[in-house]
Amino acid sequence: MEVQALTKYARMSPKKVREVARSIQGKPASEALDLLRFIPRKSARLLHKTLTSAVANAENNHNLSADDLVIKSAIVEDGPALRRYQPVSRGSAHPIRKRMSHLRIVLTDESPATAE
Numbered sequence: 001m002e003v004q005a006l007t008k009y010a011r012m013s014p015k016k017v018r019e020v021a022r023s024i025q026g027k028p029a030s031e032a033l034d035l036l037r038f039i040p041r042k043s044a045r046l047l048h049k050t051l052t053s054a055v056a057n058a059e060n061n062h063n064l065s066a067d068d069l070v071i072k073s074a075i076v077e078d079g080p081a082l083r084r085y086q087p088v089s090r091g092s093a094h095p096i097r098k099r100m101s102h103l104r105i106v107l108t109d110e111s112p113a114t115a116e
Helices: 014-020 030-036 042-060
Strands: 002-009 070-087 094-109
Touching: 002 042, 002 070, 014 042, 014 070, 014 094, 030 042, 030 070, 042 094
Parallel strands: none
Antiparallel strands: 002 094, 070 094
């Protein structure tokens, strides 16, 4: 059975979050939580919070054991971008895009061998 958690409008660029999300795909959920706890980046804190929510969804809504859960996918999608302007020389302005992310973590209780 698949269980997911979604964090929308996270104020961090998707490129920065994907770098950390790639490191947890395919790992058991408990191992990934330990790994994220020691990665010193803001994106690791955002993914840790989303993964904790996904594990709680699995335990409370579907009566699954947290020990059996494996991360099937950690998807980072583009959210909207805030458009700001930075003043530059000669009275002109350059646009700055402050990007946002949508994080989706999908957990499964099936082993990778039986999924194929």
